[in-house]
Amino acid sequence: MSATILETGATATAPAPMIKADAIRKSYGRLEVLKGIDLQVQRGEVVCLIGPSGSGKSTLLRCINHLETIEGGRMWVDGAVMGYDLKGTKLHEQPHAKICRSRVEIGMVFQHFNLFPHMTVLENLIEAPRLVLKEKRSSATARALSLLESVGLADKAKAYPRQLSGGQQQRVAIARALCMRPKVMLFDEPTSALDPELVGEVLKVMKDLAATGMTMVVVTHEMNFARDVADRVVFMDDGHVVEQGPARDVIGNPQHERTRAFLASVL
């Protein structure tokens, strides 16, 4: 891993938490998937969200960058309420352009990669810097190439996503998100769609990224990764945070019955 990712890492000096979820509520129709979630992620911290499917962990992650709207509570990212302007006690929905501007700070990696299939790997990386940051092609390309090198794909710059393996595509997706120089990275089950032998290469890139001090929130089923890399593990079930704490404690010595049952079924 080169120094490129190091440079994109967030500074860990400011006191305010990078992410602060305050009593977040979210429903799909009549089904309430988040029932008042409180969560804080400090700068430079790596937090893994674990829990059974349907527990609301992916929804919570998608609320952080406002891919999902919320029905109650407030989501603070880097000291500002995400998606709303807070005036007194009223939260005014922001225009889409303003939400887009906030999202620049928040990188996201999806389960199914969601690379742009009509663009080469390099074009995938420089598209958003050019469109959103209005960056020159040359400077965006320079950063993109060094990021590709740091994820071990320097030779794939001109390939199209469909010519790559799943693991390679996901590494490109990580590089694409980093190319926007985000302050925080969200990972939504980044290895769940991969063949087992390809999981390791993606986890290694994430581990290297964590070592640079990047603030990361990871929804994952990889308990070994959570134990080795995460500073903190948050166990969610049925729209609640059931238990959280240092990774080794939650996974090695769960206090709550539901956490124990879940871990017994996945480990």
Place this chain on the structure above:
Amino acid sequence: MTLMTEPKKTAAAVDEYSIVKARHPGRWISAAVIVLLGLLLARSVVTNPNFGWETVGMYIRDVSIVRGIGITLELTAVCMLIGIVLGVVLAVMRISANPVVRTAAFAYVNFFRGTPVLVQLLFWYNLAALYPSITFGIPGVDLDTNAMITPLTAAILGLGLNQAAYMSEIVRAGILSVEHGQSEAAGALGINRLQTMRRIILPQAMRVIIPPTGNETIGMLKTTALVSVISVPELLYSAQIIYARNFETIPLLMVASIWYIVVTSILSVGQFYLERHYARGGQRSLPQTPWQQLKRFMRVHDPLTLKGAKK
């Protein structure tokens, strides 16, 4: 079962077996029938004097015919351009979050798809009877409809606006064919909705949009023949003017048909290469051009080396 009887034969006999390919008498018979019918058709085309091949030859490059082709091509290009641009706008309106915008686009499509284009053409041609002057509701603007709506503008409006209704459905299908994760990924990167549509969604939708659009272009080229009823001197009308004079109806219809086939064939080739261009990233390798296919065929079936199916 065969295994049981096999050991009784000597091992040396194995090499004496050879494969006899299955006969396909049915294929030979059907091929022969088709060739025979084709020959009969060709004979009648050549020998029937009513085709008037000499007259066809005389008029195939006639000045007014060539001018007619020019107008047919112009009409096709302009009307398809209007159709595509307006069609994209209508398609985006159809998937808008605003129900009024959505309904307006639906009403447009329903109206233009629900009435025959021939009737629409006649309406535009006779617009002066409906609105003798056009003011757009703006004070000071007062345009004489008869002066504005020439046969050519009536043709362009009629065909273009009608085409937009069909194109919007094609474009909408293309947009819907792009996975939702694409706009989500673009949104997460901070790319706004308009840029996402232009840079991420529409280029991918092209793969779905191009084949039926090629189809529509070829259809449009032939539909322009309809505007002969409002006396626009395109290819068919030019032929009609000539045969109204010399009564050589069939030969001049042949002239027009030959040109229609020539131009649509050229458009088909263009369509192939356009589709190939937008297939980028869709498959691991691009579809082969006919020339590449021929080279491959020659390599596989090389009669000199008879290497057979080796690559």
